[in-house]
Amino acid sequence: MDVFVLSFWGITIILFVISLIKDKKKTFVSMKKSKKMMGHMVIEIISIIFLIGLILTLIPPESIENLLGSANVFLSTIVAAIVGSITLIPAFVAFPLVGSFVDVGASIVPAVAFLTTLTMVGIVTFPLEKQEFGLKFAVTRNVLSFSFAIVIALTMGVIL
Amino acid sequence: MILEKIKKHKMLLLVIATYGALFIFAPEKALASINNSAYYLLEMLQVLPIIFLITILIDAWVPKELITKKLGAKSGLAGNLFSILLGSLSAGPIYAAFPLSKLLLKKGASVTNIVIILSSWAVIKVPMLLNEVKFLGVNFMIVRWILTVIAIIIMGYLISIIVKKEDILSIESVSAYQPLVKINKQHCIGCGICARVYPEYFEMNDDKAIVKSSKVTIDNKETIKASIDDCPTDAITIDQKSPMKPM
Numbered sequence: 001m002d003v004f005v006l007s008f009w010g011i012t013i014i015l016f017v018i019s020l021i022k023d024k025k026k027t028f029v030s031m032k033k034s035k036k037m038m039g040h041m042v043i044e045i046i047s048i049i050f051l052i053g054l055i056l057t058l059i060p061p062e063s064i065e066n067l068l069g070s071a072n073v074f075l076s077t078i079v080a081a082i083v084g085s086i087t088l089i090p091a092f093v094a095f096p097l098v099g100s101f102v103d104v105g106a107s108i109v110p111a112v113a114f115l116t117t118l119t120m121v122g123i124v125t126f127p128l129e130k131q132e133f134g135l136k137f138a139v140t141r142n143v144l145s146f147s148f149a150i151v152i153a154l155t156m157g158v159i160l
Numbered sequence: 161m162i163l164e165k166i167k168k169h170k171m172l173l174l175v176i177a178t179y180g181a182l183f184i185f186a187p188e189k190a191l192a193s194i195n196n197s198a199y200y201l202l203e204m205l206q207v208l209p210i211i212f213l214i215t216i217l218i219d220a221w222v223p224k225e226l227i228t229k230k231l232g233a234k235s236g237l238a239g240n241l242f243s244i245l246l247g248s249l250s251a252g253p254i255y256a257a258f259p260l261s262k263l264l265l266k267k268g269a270s271v272t273n274i275v276i277i278l279s280s281w282a283v284i285k286v287p288m289l290l291n292e293v294k295f296l297g298v299n300f301m302i303v304r305w306i307l308t309v310i311a312i313i314i315m316g317y318l319i320s321i322i323v324k325k326e327d328i329l330s331i332e333s334v335s336a337y338q339p340l341v342k343i344n345k346q347h348c349i350g351c352g353i354c355a356r357v358y359p360e361y362f363e364m365n366d367d368k369a370i371v372k373s374s375k376v377t378i379d380n381k382e383t384i385k386a387s388i389d390d391c392p393t394d395a396i397t398i399d400q401k402s403p404m405k406p407m
Contacts, residue, residue, distance in 0.1 A: 016217060050193070120282050156304060
């Protein structure tokens with residue numbers, strides 16, 4: 001657990017205790033509501049997590065290197081963005097991976113596309129997003145995020 | 161009943177089935193997958209309890225007016241920047257942002273700002289930015305950060321044009337409850353009578369009335385009938401397809 005998460009634990013627990021002292025009943029009513037809302041999410045999240053494990057076995061992070069190094073920058077950008085949308089690699093694995101590649105002299109455009117869709121577009125979390133916000137929202141947000149990831153990548157290729 | 165359950169957890173069943181098959185045909189791959197999942201399970205256990213507590217705290221103590229003022233449709237650029245800040249200060253993967261964003265949306269935040277919170281939650285995180293500097297350099301990080309923030313704000317406005325708040329909030333009434341009472345948006349003039357006289361059943365949202373569908377049950381049929389009579393433009397109707405059924 002990093003310092004960031006740890007301090008979140010500290011702060012929220014303190015606030016929660018204050019909330020309990022201040023108004024026990026009000027806190028419990030909200031707790032009930034929150035439990036209902038989170039309850040049906042948890043099973044879904046656990047399924048998603050094991051699905052991510054499967055995907056990581058089938059598409060190991062190392063295989064992305066080949067992808068980023070392809071000669072055709074435009075094509076490899078699109079493919080990198082698609083792979084980034086499907087997989088969920090932790091940032092501390094993704095950055096060194098992409099970094100080592102850019103160091104060798106590969107184009108940064110596919111790298112940026114990959115890094116951006118990795119976090120912003122979620123094919124795996126899509127069912128959950130759909131459940132919470134509806135199909136229209138989930139589709140629009142993911143499609144736009146994908147398109148913007150490519151725009152960001154191309155712009156960075158021009159700037160840097 | 162069983163069919164319903166299967167449909168509800170189809171994802172879980174699919175994953176279990178895949179693992180089952182993998183264990184039979186390629187056990188080492190199955191074990192590797194479980195190993196890969198462990199990291200994310202740990203991450204979930206670290207983050208979800210906090211999200212649970214935060215939603216409780218916001219629900220109990222942050223008044224709707226405040227959220228509407230700071231993150232609502234009229235909060236403007238300040239609201240957008242505040243959303244970026246909220247998202248960036250977060251911890252955990254994007255799915256952790258879903259329950260919190262939904263609650264903020266219910267309590268008056270605009271669709272634009274919800275998109276901004278969700279996206280910056282995913283992309284702009286302080287520990288992640290530090291990591292990016294370490295492996296890809298300061299310039300790379302700063303340029304990507306600036307471009308991402310611009311993209312996120314544009315996206316927020318684009319999505320709010322395409323998806324309306326009611327589109328999102330009506331999801332619940334479709335899935336969990338029978339939609340009993342409807343408000344015709346074309347007829348509603350936003351007078352607010354229903355929300356004032358029957359605050360348990362109606363509320364105002366962007367100058368139109370919306371039904372708090374979860375509260376509408378057979379027990380308050382009479383009150384609902386009365387609210388229909390009170391509406392000056394007859395915008396409130398009982399949905400004929402689903403007569404007032406008990407939930």
